[in-house]
Amino acid sequence: MIAMANAGYRAVAFDFRGYGLSDHPPEPERANFNDLADDVVALLDSLAIDKAFLVGKDFGAFPAFSVAVTHPERVLGVITLGVPFLIPGPLGVQFDLLPKGYYVIRWAEPGRAEADFGRFDVKTVVRNIYILFCRSELQVAGDNEEIMDLVDPSTPLPPWFTEEDLDVYATLYQNSGFRTALQVPYRCMQLDCGITNPKVIAPSLLIMGEKDYVMKSPGMEDYIRKGIVKQFMPNLDIIFMSEGNHFVQEQLPEQVNELILSFLTKN
Secondary structure (H helix, E strand, C coil): CHHHHHCCCCCCCCCCCCCCCCCCCCCHHHCCHHHHHHHHHHHHHHCCCCCEEEEEEHHHHHHHHHHHHHCHHHEEEEEEECCCCCCCCCCCCCHHHCCCCEHHHHHHCCCHHHHHHCCCCHHHHHHHHHHHHCCCCCCECCCCCCHHHHCCCCCCCCCCCCHHHHHHHHHHHHHHCCHHHHHCCHHHCCCCCCCCCCCCCCCEEEEEECCCHHHHCCCHHHHHHCCHHHHCCCCEEEEEECCCCCCHHHHCHHHHHHHHHHHHHHC
8 A cells, every 4th residue: 555655646454344444234144245245336326436446355356347247337357366257156166176174165154163263362363364374385274183183382483474464464354353344255166156247348457376276266267367266357467476385465565565556557
């Protein structure tokens, strides 16, 4: 955000409902991606912004794609990190193709992550997630273990993520809890969002780390490398960062800022 602002852009970031400092939705168990897309448009309206570039990391990419499809007149361009074009629903993320014990399936099961996370304090949960998800392999638990068990407690934080960073993030999750965070994305991912013509016409950029575990998801590497994704985003540029993992924007912030600014300048 600082890099964008220093370059003369207006940078706006917000906590989705149930995250960070934002209130939970009235019925967290009914929250879904359409709510997030509606909130993006409402936020633009409230700030009197006619058009904007949307930047989404991980599941933040889903509402960015949805807004670009359903409100193309509001979108100057779309930049996503770590997740290529997918639309929530049974055809977007196909659970039946995912490995048994994969974290997405485990956390989609009501109560399971709550029981797993509840064995630890919030700070340890966030620490474990950063350690686990910066690896290049998929996070798959065995029959007699949970996702948090995949982290050795003695494993240090990655060098680009400090104890101070961890304190800030843990404090935010201490405030919000994981109630809505587990509903969106995991427990509503299979819900049909009603989009029948999933195509983003706006200029788009996908930044992927070569060492991002997402690349190991079934069919994902071909979907990206063979350009199949461009059937849905015909004006898409794809950039791979050779050392990048799933947290590429925190791991390599200067390079990512440069890529984003170059895209903004071009479009």
